[in-house]
Amino acid sequence: SAVISQKPSRDICQRGTSLTIQCQVDSQVTMMFWYRQQPGQSLTLIATANQGSEATYESGFVIDKFPISRPNLTFSTLTVSNMSPEDSSIYLCSVIAPIQETQYFGPGTRLLVL
Amino acid sequence: AQTVTQSQPEMSVQEAETVTLSCTYDTSESDYYLFWYKQPPSRQMILVIRQEAYKQQNATENRFSVNFQKAAKSFSLKISDSQLGDAAMYFCAYRTSFLNSGGSNYKLTFGKGTLLTVNP
Numbered sequence: 001s002a003v004i005s006q007k008p009s010r011d012i013c014q015r016g017t018s019l020t021i022q023c024q025v026d027s028q029v030t031m032m033f034w035y036r037q038q039p040g041q042s043l044t045l046i047a048t049a050n051q052g053s054e055a056t057y058e059s060g061f062v063i064d065k066f067p068i069s070r071p072n073l074t075f076s077t078l079t080v081s082n083m084s085p086e087d088s089s090i091y092l093c094s095v096i097a098p099i100q101e102t103q104y105f106g107p108g109t110r111l112l113v114l
Numbered sequence: 115a116q117t118v119t120q121s122q123p124e125m126s127v128q129e130a131e132t133v134t135l136s137c138t139y140d141t142s143e144s145d146y147y148l149f150w151y152k153q154p155p156s157r158q159m160i161l162v163i164r165q166e167a168y169k170q171q172n173a174t175e176n177r178f179s180v181n182f183q184k185a186a187k188s189f190s191l192k193i194s195d196s197q198l199g200d201a202a203m204y205f206c207a208y209r210t211s212f213l214n215s216g217g218s219n220y221k222l223t224f225g226k227g228t229l230l231t232v233n234p
Binding site: 001031033035041042043044045048058090092094096101102103104105107108110 | 147149151156157158159160161164205209220221222224225226227
């Protein structure tokens with residue numbers, strides 16, 4: 001399995017500001033993913049981030065709102081831009097373990113926008 | 115598009131008893147993966163068990179086992195000898211296979227979850 005860490009673990013932000021969430025993996029992985037879990041809801045994929053290429057966004061998510069960086073095979077960032085209270089969610093980083101084809105999740109970043 | 119349905123928003127079980135969580139899915143694909151994830155109050159998503167669709171044998175992991183009925187598109191999770199630490203939200207999830215997607219779509223589609231309470 002892969003060990004995934006995220007920073008920050010939680011934050012409270014003012015509307016109109018931006019927050020960058022970091023995801024670090026203990027091994028090199030090709031594919032990383034960012035999910036959002038709104039309060040009391042299931043997980044929804046925001047985008048897939050592959051090293052060396054532009055992130056691929058799911059329907060309803062755009063790069064201007066959720067820019068993603070993937071500078072190497074162990075690290076990625078997700079920025080939540082121009083935040084509003086509707087962005088209050090848990091944001092989770094996820095990776096695929098190549099051999100097992102199993103997806104593992106980080107501990108999540110709990111974001112509250114006031 | 116694939117959909118995953120968990121029809122039980124909440125379930126409860128007595129400690130040491132057995133409980134079964136239901137999951138059904140809709141897909142036109144023949145090769146795919148199914149997962150059960152556990153999310154305790156700490157919010158960490160923990161993989162409980164996974165099943166490859168091409169395998170007829172049901173997956174087991176210690177006290178956790180699945181009943182995979184491919185024709186019925188059903189994938190239930192059985193927890194035996196329930197423990198207090200099993201209390202959590204349980205999510206069923208679907209993913210297409212690497213071969214089907216050409217390596218381009220590893221999206222997990224989740225159900226809405228079942229909140230499991232374990233009573234002492």
